[in-house]
Amino acid sequence: MNAKRLRKALFNRSKLRAVIAIFVFLVLWEIGSRSKEWFGFAVPWIGHVPAPTAVVVAWYGLLGDPGYWQSWYMSTLRVLAGFFAAMVVGIPLGLFMAVNRTFNGLVFPSFEILRPIPPLAWVPASIIFWPSQELSIAFVTFLGAFFTIVINVLGGAKSIDPRYFQSAQSMGSSQWDVFRRVVLPATLPSIVVGSAVGMGITWEVVVAAEMISGGGGSGGSGGGLGFFIWNSYVGGSYEQIVVGMISIGIAGFISSELLRKLGSYLTPWLRKR
Amino acid sequence: MSAVLQKSAKAEKGALKGAIRIEDVVKIYDPEGAAVMAVDHCSLDIPAGEICMIVGPSGCGKTTLLNAIAGFHSISSGKIFLDDELLCGPEKPMAQPGSDRIVVFQNGALFPWKSNLDNVAFGPLMQGKLGKKEIYDKARSMMADAGLSGTEHNFPGEVSSGLRRRVEIVRALMNEPKVLLFDEPYRALDSLTKSVMHEALLEIYYKNKVTIFFITHDLEEAIFLGHRLVIMSSRPCKPKKIIDVDIPHPRDYSVLTSTRYRQLMDETIELVHEEAKKAFSAGEKEG
Numbered sequence: 001m002n003a004k005r006l007r008k009a010l011f012n013r014s015k016l017r018a019v020i021a022i023f024v025f026l027v028l029w030e031i032g033s034r035s036k037e038w039f040g041f042a043v044p045w046i047g048h049v050p051a052p053t054a055v056v057v058a059w060y061g062l063l064g065d066p067g068y069w070q071s072w073y074m075s076t077l078r079v080l081a082g083f084f085a086a087m088v089v090g091i092p093l094g095l096f097m098a099v100n101r102t103f104n105g106l107v108f109p110s111f112e113i114l115r116p117i118p119p120l121a122w123v124p125a126s127i128i129f130w131p132s133q134e135l136s137i138a139f140v141t142f143l144g145a146f147f148t149i150v151i152n153v154l155g156g157a158k159s160i161d162p163r164y165f166q167s168a169q170s171m172g173s174s175q176w177d178v179f180r181r182v183v184l185p186a187t188l189p190s191i192v193v194g195s196a197v198g199m200g201i202t203w204e205v206v207v208a209a210e211m212i213s214g215g216g217g218s219g220g221s222g223g224g225l226g227f228f229i230w231n232s233y234v235g236g237s238y239e240q241i242v243v244g245m246i247s248i249g250i251a252g253f254i255s256s257e258l259l260r261k262l263g264s265y266l267t268p269w270l271r272k273r
Numbered sequence: 274m275s276a277v278l279q280k281s282a283k284a285e286k287g288a289l290k291g292a293i294r295i296e297d298v299v300k301i302y303d304p305e306g307a308a309v310m311a312v313d314h315c316s317l318d319i320p321a322g323e324i325c326m327i328v329g330p331s332g333c334g335k336t337t338l339l340n341a342i343a344g345f346h347s348i349s350s351g352k353i354f355l356d357d358e359l360l361c362g363p364e365k366p367m368a369q370p371g372s373d374r375i376v377v378f379q380n381g382a383l384f385p386w387k388s389n390l391d392n393v394a395f396g397p398l399m400q401g402k403l404g405k406k407e408i409y410d411k412a413r414s415m416m417a418d419a420g421l422s423g424t425e426h427n428f429p430g431e432v433s434s435g436l437r438r439r440v441e442i443v444r445a446l447m448n449e450p451k452v453l454l455f456d457e458p459y460r461a462l463d464s465l466t467k468s469v470m471h472e473a474l475l476e477i478y479y480k481n482k483v484t485i486f487f488i489t490h491d492l493e494e495a496i497f498l499g500h501r502l503v504i505m506s507s508r509p510c511k512p513k514k515i516i517d518v519d520i521p522h523p524r525d526y527s528v529l530t531s532t533r534y535r536q537l538m539d540e541t542i543e544l545v546h547e548e549a550k551k552a553f554s555a556g557e558k559e560g
Contacts, residue, residue: 163382169370171396185386269386269428
C-alpha cells in the first residue's frame, strides 16, 4: 500500500512531464554542442557551448575540490547576510511608512529616487563607502532585496481593508492590538511575496558584484560563485563556466523553494485545501 | 393593582438596553468644498430591542448614519444618544467606537488570518473581561447554538459565505452589544441562501434581544425581519415614512405567503420605487 503510494507520488503525470522536458532539453543540447564532431558543421551559438556530458565530467572533477564548495559557501553567506539585513531594516521601515503619514511624507520621496538605481550601479560607490570588499558586496546584495521588500510591505500594509480596523476598534482593541493582530497578519502575505522576489534579486546581484569586485578581499577560492565563473572564463575552462551557472540556478531554486515553504507555513489561511 | 402592573412594565422596560435616539442629525461631506449633504435633519427614535429596518436606494446616505452611530465617522450637527447617553453631538462630533455597538459589514469583516473560533473569541479577549478558557468555552457553545459546530478550526475563507455571515453575527454577539448595526450584510448572497440567513438571524435574535439597526434596500428582507420600516428619501437621507410591520414575532418563512405581508409589500413598494427613480436620475453611485 505504502509502496504504491510512494510510486504514485514519484511518478505522477506532471513529474513525468518535467523529467521528459529536461531530458529532451539535455539531448538537444548535447546534439547541438557535438554537431561539429558528429556532422562536420557547428550549429550557430549552441555549437560553441560545452556539451552537457562534458559539463558533468568537469562537475564531477570539481566535487572533490574544496575551492568550489568554498565558492558556494561564500556566495550563500553574502546572500543570507544581505537578505536578512534587508528584512530587518526593510520590514519595520515599510510598516512604519504605512502607519505614519508624516514619516512617509519625509522618507518616501528620497526612497523613490533611490529605488530605480540598479544595485549594480552602487558597486563603485559602495567600494568607496565601505572599509572592506566583503562589506561592499554585502551592501550591494542588501540593496537588491531592500527596495523590493520595503515597497511590498508598504503596499501590503496600505491596502488593508479599513473595515478590519473598524471592527477591531469596536471590539475594544488598543492601538498596539490593532498593529499586532491586524496590521501584521494582514501584511504577512506581502512580506512573503516581497521576500521571495527579494531573494531572487540577491542571487542576481551577488554574482555580478563578485565578478566586478574580483571576489572580495580573500580573492581566489574565497571569491564566491560569481568569481568562480569569471575565473573559469579567464582561465578558458568553458565547462566550469556552465558548472558555475547551473550551481547558481540550483542555489536560487533551493532558496526560493525554502522561502515558499516558510511563507506557506506562516500564512496557513491562504493555503488551498 | 394597576400600579403594580405599571411598575413591572417599567422594570421590564429597564431590563432591555440599547435605545437609540437620533436628533436632527445633519452630515455634510466636504463642507468647505463640494458640500455634499448626505444626511438632512434626520430624527429617529428606536426603542430598545427593536429590529429597525432602514430602507432606501443605494447611496442615499444610510451608511453615513450607521457610521455615525458606530463611531467611524463624524456628524456635522445634531445629536445621537444610546440609552440617554450622548454618543455624539455638537461638542463631540465623532462617537467613540465601542463594544456596545458592533457593526456587521456588507461584505463581512472576519479576519481571514484567524480561525472562525479565534474570530469569535476576539472581542472578549481584547476587552479582557473574562479568562481565556471561559471565553473559548462560551465561543464554542455560541457557535454550536448557531449551527456552526465543526467549522471552529476552519478559516473564514474555507466555509460558505452563508456560514461566514453567521460566524460574523456570533462574533458580534460575543461582545454582548446593546446594538447590532447591519450594513446590508446579505447583499452579496443569493436569494435562497438569504432566506436561510433571515430565519437564522431571527432565531439568534429571539435568544439574544438586542436592538438591531439594519440597512437594506431589499423590501422583502425588510418586511420579513423588521418591527418597523423606515423608508428613507434619496440623498440627502431623511426618513420619508415609517411603517409598522404588525406581523407578530416569532416569524418564520410562512409569513411571506400571508395576505398582510402582501399588503405591506404593496404599500411600500411604491414609496421605495419613487425614491429609487429619484436616486437613479440623480446618478448616485453605490455607497
